[in-house]
Amino acid sequence: MKQLPVADRAAVRHATLGLIARDRRAVAIVLILQSAAAIAGLATPWLVGRIVDEVSAGADVGTVDRLALAIGGCVLVQGW
Numbered sequence: 001m002k003q004l005p006v007a008d009r010a011a012v013r014h015a016t017l018g019l020i021a022r023d024r025r026a027v028a029i030v031l032i033l034q035s036a037a038a039i040a041g042l043a044t045p046w047l048v049g050r051i052v053d054e055v056s057a058g059a060d061v062g063t064v065d066r067l068a069l070a071i072g073g074c075v076l077v078q079g080w
Contacts, residue, residue, distance in 0.1 A: 033080075040077040047071045 007015070020027050051067045 037078045037080075040074040044071055044074045044078075047074065 047067050047070050051064055054063050054067065
């Protein structure tokens with residue numbers, strides 16, 4: 001059985017940095033979008049907890065509606 005060629009660490013690092021250097025704008029956009037999705041994913045459970053806290057404290061419907069809309073926004077950002 002023949003073995004496949006395997007690159008060493010230096011070759012992989014050189015190739016990776018070369019790919020990133022060739023298209024820095026795309027890499028920056030991907031990093032920004034991934035960060036936004038991660039933040040939106042973390043914000044949703046926090047907002048649900050805020051709704052529970054506000055309802056327990058006797059908040060009005062408007063407060064709950066605003067928090068629910070914020071959850072909807074987070075879901076859209078995460079899906080985008």
